[in-house]
Amino acid sequence: MTDWQEISGNVTAPRGYRAAGIKAGLKPSGLPDLALIVSDVEAIAAGVFTTSVVRAAPVDYCRQRLQSKPSARAILCNAGQANAATGSQGWIDAIESAQQLAQVLNIPSDYVLVASTGVIGQRIKMDALKAGIPQVVAALSETGGDAAAQAIITTDLVTKSIALETTIHDRPVRIGGIAKGSGMIHPNMATMLSFVTCDAAVSPSLWQQMLSRAADKSFNQITVDGDTSTNDTLIALANGQSRTPAITEMGADAEKLEAMLTAVCQYLAKAIARDGEGATCLMEVVVSGATDDKAARQVARTIAGSSLAKSAIFGRDPNWGRIAAAAGRAGVQFDQGDLQISLGNFLLMENGQPLAFDRAAASAYLKAAAAGAYLKEDTVLISVSIGNGSGFGKAWGCDLSYDYVKINAEYTT
Amino acid sequence: MTDWQEISGNVTAPRGYRAAGIKAGLKPSGLPDLALIVSDVEAIAAGVFTTSVVRAAPVDYCRQRLQSKPSARAILCNAGQANAATGSQGWIDAIESAQQLAQVLNIPSDYVLVASTGVIGQRIKMDALKAGIPQVVAALSETGGDAAAQAIITTDLVTKSIALETTIHDRPVRIGGIAKGSGMIHPNMATMLSFVTCDAAVSPSLWQQMLSRAADKSFNQITVDGDTSTNDTLIALANGQSRTPAITEMGADAEKLEAMLTAVCQYLAKAIARDGEGATCLMEVVVSGATDDKAARQVARTIAGSSLAKSAIFGRDPNWGRIAAAAGRAGVQFDQGDLQISLGNFLLMENGQPLAFDRAAASAYLKAAAAGAYLKEDTVLISVSIGNGSGFGKAWGCDLSYDYVKINAEYTT
Numbered sequence: 001m002t003d004w005q006e007i008s009g010n011v012t013a014p015r016g017y018r019a020a021g022i023k024a025g026l027k028p029s030g031l032p033d034l035a036l037i038v039s040d041v042e043a044i045a046a047g048v049f050t051t052s053v054v055r056a057a058p059v060d061y062c063r064q065r066l067q068s069k070p071s072a073r074a075i076l077c078n079a080g081q082a083n084a085a086t087g088s089q090g091w092i093d094a095i096e097s098a099q100q101l102a103q104v105l106n107i108p109s110d111y112v113l114v115a116s117t118g119v120i121g122q123r124i125k126m127d128a129l130k131a132g133i134p135q136v137v138a139a140l141s142e143t144g145g146d147a148a149a150q151a152i153i154t155t156d157l158v159t160k161s162i163a164l165e166t167t168i169h170d171r172p173v174r175i176g177g178i179a180k181g182s183g184m185i186h187p188n189m190a191t192m193l194s195f196v197t198c199d200a201a202v203s204p205s206l207w208q209q210m211l212s213r214a215a216d217k218s219f220n221q222i223t224v225d226g227d228t229s230t231n232d233t234l235i236a237l238a239n240g241q242s243r244t245p246a247i248t249e250m251g252a253d254a255e256k257l258e259a260m261l262t263a264v265c266q267y268l269a270k271a272i273a274r275d276g277e278g279a280t281c282l283m284e285v286v287v288s289g290a291t292d293d294k295a296a297r298q299v300a301r302t303i304a305g306s307s308l309a310k311s312a313i314f315g316r317d318p319n320w321g322r323i324a325a326a327a328g329r330a331g332v333q334f335d336q337g338d339l340q341i342s343l344g345n346f347l348l349m350e351n352g353q354p355l356a357f358d359r360a361a362a363s364a365y366l367k368a369a370a371a372g373a374y375l376k377e378d379t380v381l382i383s384v385s386i387g388n389g390s391g392f393g394k395a396w397g398c399d400l401s402y403d404y405v406k407i408n409a410e411y412t413t
Numbered sequence: 414m415t416d417w418q419e420i421s422g423n424v425t426a427p428r429g430y431r432a433a434g435i436k437a438g439l440k441p442s443g444l445p446d447l448a449l450i451v452s453d454v455e456a457i458a459a460g461v462f463t464t465s466v467v468r469a470a471p472v473d474y475c476r477q478r479l480q481s482k483p484s485a486r487a488i489l490c491n492a493g494q495a496n497a498a499t500g501s502q503g504w505i506d507a508i509e510s511a512q513q514l515a516q517v518l519n520i521p522s523d524y525v526l527v528a529s530t531g532v533i534g535q536r537i538k539m540d541a542l543k544a545g546i547p548q549v550v551a552a553l554s555e556t557g558g559d560a561a562a563q564a565i566i567t568t569d570l571v572t573k574s575i576a577l578e579t580t581i582h583d584r585p586v587r588i589g590g591i592a593k594g595s596g597m598i599h600p601n602m603a604t605m606l607s608f609v610t611c612d613a614a615v616s617p618s619l620w621q622q623m624l625s626r627a628a629d630k631s632f633n634q635i636t637v638d639g640d641t642s643t644n645d646t647l648i649a650l651a652n653g654q655s656r657t658p659a660i661t662e663m664g665a666d667a668e669k670l671e672a673m674l675t676a677v678c679q680y681l682a683k684a685i686a687r688d689g690e691g692a693t694c695l696m697e698v699v700v701s702g703a704t705d706d707k708a709a710r711q712v713a714r715t716i717a718g719s720s721l722a723k724s725a726i727f728g729r730d731p732n733w734g735r736i737a738a739a740a741g742r743a744g745v746q747f748d749q750g751d752l753q754i755s756l757g758n759f760l761l762m763e764n765g766q767p768l769a770f771d772r773a774a775a776s777a778y779l780k781a782a783a784a785g786a787y788l789k790e791d792t793v794l795i796s797v798s799i800g801n802g803s804g805f806g807k808a809w810g811c812d813l814s815y816d817y818v819k820i821n822a823e824y825t826t
Contacts (some may be wrong), residue, residue: 054749087766120734121767236632291657321533328467353500354534402815
């Protein structure tokens, strides 16, 4: 079905990109904490950012930058300090970081985008950052994607990266990405960040539309605890180095590119949900029969975010009532007589009424699925239909365990 | 400041009401499970119901009844089976329950309202209910409120009841209420139910408006886990037996009555939040400075419902960052430079930036407040200001503990 294949690498898999990740002394742990992604040529740049009114300085900086000129050469990301709730000084720090990097790279400063993750309320350690910038530039390489993926994580248990390749007009086109996020937001270690590179040639407005739609089907459809962060940032570059014809409007080529971009975003989003704090498995919720895709996604997201449904999955309990209740309160109108719910292949509810089913067998499915017996990896599948419409959507979450409470009650004390 | 005083009793404290609660054999535990509240005369009736599209049969029954005629003589409530997700048979059971009670009470069947709570997907045990109805009618008494409060609970650890009295035109006017709910919704033991009685004389439309506004400031402002239930029901009767002049429009008398009605609803709502599953304390969130009250309530509710903020309170951790992040994602526009956050008397954030504060002392406040050292009972106070507007709102929640996960992961397996 899919038109692409997975290839090795991530943000440096597409042509014309170099990356690096180094230890700049920003994290108290001494782990890698400064990442840089550079395109050899000016790349079209699109972004999707947190909708919170409490936003980090780099988020506002990138939004303004991309509004005035939707292109870039470099993305600089520090981990350790989120540069959120830092007032006007945070804004100055973001600008100074961009300016210094531009100077070292010998490019205009408006070609630089910046991102931060780490402790909210803490300024970036600017001395360490300034000393680190020449080093991270010196470390740039065409195989530096893994090092960059390492340098952007905070409390993540694993790095998240992917690269896919397709063919457009007989030439290979690649998209690669890295992401960080452990839980939708970690307590004080804000955030979800993702950086995507692509070597297709595409018009700025079309690239932004594609990215916004891909985010709606991926990063906006994952939930660990419902807490959107101050720093959430998704930036995607497209530098044209695949030397394929420019894509300027929707059509076969654009659809192929957008499908692959969406797949990259979904892979990274699921990796974040799977790495959710205390999670023992990924929950994939598929909703069909809605009046439109948006409504389906909303129902899916509400189920994936329900504390009761999440607790039930942790308990490997085939509790259809909690799934039905979450669907019902999602803010989407449907006839409860149309409600149908399955866990894996077990049909639990039909026509809005519970069915007799083998509870022990359904619980056994949950245990096996969470342990990775079905699908790829540890995924529990919840399928819900709410009517006869063509609206379809997916969402991903993780189960709610004792460890979630433990991590969040004790982390900072 | 307040214009009323607390008096003993609950739904039978206002004049002209009798109530009862009996063991009808509906709950497997054998505990009381059938409650009845009767007004001696026809009472004006208002209701507020779940907004979920997955609704129990009695919810639809009461909504239709009150739309056609906003008055009633009796409220019958069973505990044990929720009569939700029961299809057309559930609807028939609701109607038959009302008809049989009407027959025994010798009143028209459209004077009867019904409510159910218990396991979703289970029909009411109609044989037990039918045998119980004559018994619960025989048990009616002017001191039967406590028995009714007992018979409507399911997994609640305590009953919830209150009565207040004020003076209108030199005559006492009383409002009493009972409620059930342990968590916003217990896994399969749906629901939040509350029944309120009043002996004032008030016009139907005004009474409904007052109740809707009171619900917006009370039951709609509590959150334990964000899961709205299939059965949520608030019904309020006003029978005029105080023999005070009829209140037909807003004015001094109406404001006094509405303030007391709001206080009754807030007391019961807080009692539900405090009895939240696994809760060790109540969180009271007060938001000021919003453009209007609705916006303030929305921010308050988002903070009270944040899993991260709730986990921090459980850990007695003065984590301003999680409160700021929740305020920012509430969907209400404000300038983050105006954000101010306090825990008790500790100012943690001002002008959108963290302040230096004594973390150990603030944590000590949380420990003491949660243990009941301040305010009445075990309440932690979170105060947030988001600007210079006059909008003001409160919300209540409870902390998120290991026991919440334990109760919900293991309850039904």
